[in-house]
Amino acid sequence: MKMFVLMLILLNVSQHALGVQVYDGEDSVVLPCRVDVSDSRDSVVLWRRENLKDSTVHVRRSSGEDLNNQNQNYSGRTSMRTDALQTGDLSLTLRKPTIRDSSYYTCTVLREGDMLSKTEVQLEVREPPPPPPPPVWPIILGVLVPLLLLAAAVVGFFMYRYNLVMKDREVPQTLIRVKDFMKETRQSQSQSSRDSEGEVPVPPRSETVSVHVAPPPSPITSVSY
Structure with missing residues (x-):
């Protein structure tokens, strides 16, 4: 048992x-x-x-x-x-x-x-596993964003300088065109003044109009028989 x-x-x-x-x-x-x-x-x-x-x-x-x-x-x-x-x-x-x-x-x-x-x-x-590596995208953004901002600033600066240069070039051209216009205007006025002073009045041309007058018809002599 x-x-x-x-x-x-x-x-x-x-x-x-x-x-x-x-x-x-x-x-x-x-x-x-x-x-x-x-x-x-x-x-x-x-x-x-x-x-x-x-x-x-x-x-x-x-x-x-x-x-x-x-x-x-x-x-x-x-x-x-x-x-x-x-x-x-x-x-x-x-x-x-x-x-x-x-x-x-x-x-x-x-x-x-x-x-x-x-x-x-x-x-x-x-032992606890090592922590996962930090994500890469913050590092990429941290590098790319400043570079993009710098590139945008450089492009903006050169565009600003280009606009200034173009404006400086446009002003003389405008002045030259204004001067040419004024010169042409003065020349035109001077020419008009000379023409008005040296012009000799020309009498109106008389036109001879020839009128042909037909001779009167000869009288008809009646003859009686």
């Missing part, structure tokens, strides 16, 4: 290892452990880290938390669900994991000194 009970206990022991990965500096990480409610009810749950001298990480009894023998490195950083023994969810929450927390942890369920279940969890805490 004792051998039969021992075999049933061994069948309920879980020896498979679970792997959990997290980055250093995260708020928390959950080490999973689930058993049947029939095993967790009225039992003691012991979380341990075997490679430490003080291997106790967390203990939960039916009466509540028992942290008297907890390793000081985990003080204030571990917790379990308040209804863990009633639901069978015996997962352990570890706050602020660090690289030093990387190791194998065991979740053992005990009842009256007998081991009902044991689950091994491997926790790997990694």
Whole structure:
């Protein structure tokens, strides 16, 4: 009978290892452990880290938390669900994991000194990934915008100078055209004045109109017979 009970206990022991990965500096990480409610009810749950001298990480009894023998490195950083023994969810929450927390942890369920279940969890805490490189477009804009503004300023300056030069060229041309116009006007007035002073009046031409007058008809002499 004792051998039969021992075999049933061994069948309920879980020896498979679970792997959990997290980055250093995260708020928390959950080490999973689930058993049947029939095993967790009225039992003691012991979380341990075997490679430490003080291997106790967390203990939960039916009466509540028992942290008297907890390793000081985990003080204030571990917790379990308040209804863990009633639901069978015996997962352990570890706050602020660090690289030093990387190791194998065991979740053992005990009842009256007998081991009902044991689950091994491997926790790997990694260095956080390097930050992504800064986007390139701010750098490109930071270079292109000043160059475009400078190019626009240079073009605007040369356009302004070109307009000034063209205006300076247009003024003399306008003055020359005005002078030519005034010169032509004076010459025209002078020529008109000379023409009016030296002109000899020409009498009107008399036109001879020849009128042909027909001779009067000769009288007709009547002859009587």
